[in-house]
Amino acid sequence: MxxxxxxxxxxxxxxxxxVMIPIWMAAxxxxxxxxxxxxxxxxxxxxxxxxxxxxxxxxxPGGSTGHAVGGxxxxxxxxxxxxxxxxxxxxxxxxxxxxxxxxxxxxxxxxNIAVVLPFTGYYVYRLISSNSPAGSRRRVIAxxxxxxxxxxxxxxxTGIEFGLQPLLYHTANGQPLYSPYGLNVAVPAMVLGxxxxxxxxxxxxxxxxxxxxxxQDAVFFxxxxx
Amino acid sequence: xxxxxxxxxGIGALILLSPLGLILPDRxxxxxxxxxxxxxxxxxxxxxxxxxxxKLSDLWKAPLPDYAFQGWEGKDLFHSSFAYVxxxxxxxxxxxxxxxxxxxxxVKEHE
Numbered sequence: 114m115x116x117x118x119x120x121x122x123x124x125x126x127x128x129x130x131x132v133m134i135p136i137w138m139a140a141x142x143x144x145x146x147x148x149x150x151x152x153x154x155x156x157x158x159x160x161x162x163x164x165x166x167x168x169x170x171x172x173x174p175g176g177s178t179g180h181a182v183g184g185x186x187x188x189x190x191x192x193x194x195x196x197x198x199x200x201x202x203x204x205x206x207x208x209x210x211x212x213x214x215x216x217x218x219x220x221x222x223x224x225n226i227a228v229v230l231p232f233t234g235y236y237v238y239r240l241i242s243s244n245s246p247a248g249s250r251r252r253v254i255a256x257x258x259x260x261x262x263x264x265x266x267x268x269x270x271t272g273i274e275f276g277l278q279p280l281l282y283h284t285a286n287g288q289p290l291y292s293p294y295g296l297n298v299a300v301p302a303m304v305l306g307x308x309x310x311x312x313x314x315x316x317x318x319x320x321x322x323x324x325x326x327x328x329q330d331a332v333f334f335x336x337x338x339x
Numbered sequence: 340x341x342x343x344x345x346x347x348x349g350i351g352a353l354i355l356l357s358p359l360g361l362i363l364p365d366r367x368x369x370x371x372x373x374x375x376x377x378x379x380x381x382x383x384x385x386x387x388x389x390x391x392x393x394k395l396s397d398l399w400k401a402p403l404p405d406y407a408f409q410g411w412e413g414k415d416l417f418h419s420s421f422a423y424v425x426x427x428x429x430x431x432x433x434x435x436x437x438x439x440x441x442x443x444x445x446v447k448e449h450e
Contacts, residue, residue, distance in 0.1 A: 114372070115375060115394065116374065116375075116396045117374075117375055118395045118396050118397075118399060119391050119392035119393070119395035119396040119398075120392060122391065123395075131354065141445060142387075146365075148442065148445055148446055149446075150446055153439075153442035153443065153445075153446045154343045154344070154439070155343070155346075156438050156439075156441065156442040157434070157435045157439045157442060158343065158346050158347065158435075159352070159438075159439035160434045160437075160438040161347075161435050161438070162346070162349075162350055164430055164431060164434050165353045165357060165427055165429075165431060166353070168357045168360045168406065168423065168427055169353075169356075169359060169360040169363075170361070170363065170364050170369075170372070170424075171360075171363060171364070172363060172364050172366075172367035172369035173369065173373075175373075176370050177369060177370055177371060177372055177373045178364045178370070178371070178372050179372055180360065180372075180375075189394055193449070198438075199438060199443060202434055202437050202438045202441065203384055203434055206433050206434050206437070207399065207430070208401075209399075210401060210402060210403055210426075210429065210430060210433065211401050211403050211404065211406050211430065212400075212401030212404045212405060212449050213406070214397060215395070215399070216398055216399040217395060217398065217439045232382065233409065244441075246357070251420065252400045255373075271374070274419045275374050282391070284390070287341060288387075288389070288390075290389050290390050290391040291389055291390045291391040291392060292389075293381075293385060293389050296376075299374070302374070303373060303374070304375065308428060310389050329342050329345070
């Protein structure tokens with residue numbers, strides 16, 4: 114899901130960079146207001162957890178691979194804004210140190226993985242968990258559902274961004290300039306692998322972690338609001 | 340042991356297990372993630388490489404490209420697994436440092 118350099122046009126990259134700047138500013142404002150001293154270390158743990166989870170490449174039918182993100186878990190523990198910051202840190206280091214995701218695509222990758230994924234996952238979780246007790250099974254199911262929806266929607270956004278490129282940017286004789294595959298190829302390729310395999314890995318990681326954390330400290334499951 | 344320490348221990352265990360992320364795809368002959376192909380792979384797949392990708396793909400030289408050591412290309416899974424674990428440790432050290440710093444700055448201001 115990490116878009117490399119050259120697959121998105123500079124204009125597309127500029128748009129996503131411009132979209133991300135106010136989101137990052139809002140995130141630091143929100144986190145400043147809500148993050149408790151006791152939660153601060155968990156921002157680093159969340160970023161580190163997500164980074165290492167993304168190293169577990171899993172084969173997908175069709176000969177490619179994907180990986181879970183763990184970002185919905187971070188969102189439901191610390192809130193989506195804190196998750197946005199934690200995931201952004203992980204994505205920026207991935208791009209700079211490991212070339213995983215392009216430098217020019219940092220805005221787009223952060224939009225997909227640090228905004229769409231944690232926010233949609235978080236709100237699905239909130240919707241399903243509602244007012245259920247912090248230690249309840251309903252919370253585990255809600256977390257799993259959020260994880261699945263979050264990562265699949267992030268994959269859909271990535272597919273759309275790839276797929277729009279050949280429509281928008283091509284040479285006079287129709288040769289693609291950037292990502293060469295259109296929506297009809299890019300969207301199913303990104304979405305199916307996540308619906309069938311990676312989404313379930315994300316569910317497993319999230320649900321197991323929530324079950325463990327419920328036993329350790331159920332206070333976590335107030336969405337970072339207490 | 341505090342919960343934070345337990346979770347760091349868990350992340351340590353995940354670091355040691357991370358080479359599974361290399362070994363499993365190797366076992367199933369799974370290649371690069373969709374849309375993350377390098378120039379050579381695109382050339383093989385399509386017979387040509389879009390101009391923009393040719394121009395921009397080398398924009399940034401990462402010190403540990405693809406969680407591996409430069410010059411270790413083509414080494415066996417044992418070597419690449421070692422580089423993978425070293426990459427995980429390096430990445431997490433930097434990420435934790437940056438995130439702790441951000442946490443400190445953000446929390447301090449409203450105390």
